[in-house]
Amino acid sequence: MHAICLRVCSVVDIIERWHLFFATGTDKMTMMHRSCFFPITRYLLMTCCLLGAAASLVACSSQQRFPHAPMSGEDVVIQVASLQLEVPQFYSYRAKGKDVNFFVLRMQDRVLSFLDACLTCYPRKLGYESKEGYVVCRACSTTYSVYKLEKGIGGCYPIRLEGRQEGGSYFIARSTLERHGSKF
Helix, strand or coil: CHHHHHHHHHHHHHHHHHHHHHCCCCCHHHHHHHCCHHHHHHHHHHHHHHHHHHHHHHHHCCCCCCCECCEECCEEEEEHHHCCECCCEEEEEEECCEEEEEEEEECCCCEEEEEEEECCCHHHCCCEEEECCEEEECCCCCEEECCCCCCCCCCCCEEEECCEEECCEEEEEHHHHHHCHHHC
16 A cells, blocks of 8 residues: 555656646745645545555455355255356355355266365455356456366366265255365
């Protein structure tokens, strides 16, 4: 935040000097005393810059919010029929005061589940987004086909979650999600 304040002050100083340079027929002290408009402009400019910087920091670091996963006993239970073919469905599970985000993906013959995080970019807490048969890391823009997620390990691939399919339901143990809470 200190660096942002220094940049804002530098911008304000440049504007101040520009204003004084182009003013004709008055010296610096006379101009500073005569104009009440200039100090107001300076404070408004600094306030706007600080608010803009704060808003951009909050927007860039916010974790996405997803619907809470349906629970049954010690498992998260997803109905396979509710999943679109080859389109990730994102969920959140609340563990130890944190939202653990994950997504479930229905393929032709199986269901897969992954954390909405990778080993490389998880500290930024931005996760992935789904785009036309691909998942895209929101931190580094690395793109992966949904067909290659199952074999991906390390780097920016989503972290695989263990789950099991029984009939028309897909189960993920709550303990599995809680174990990964440190990534969120």
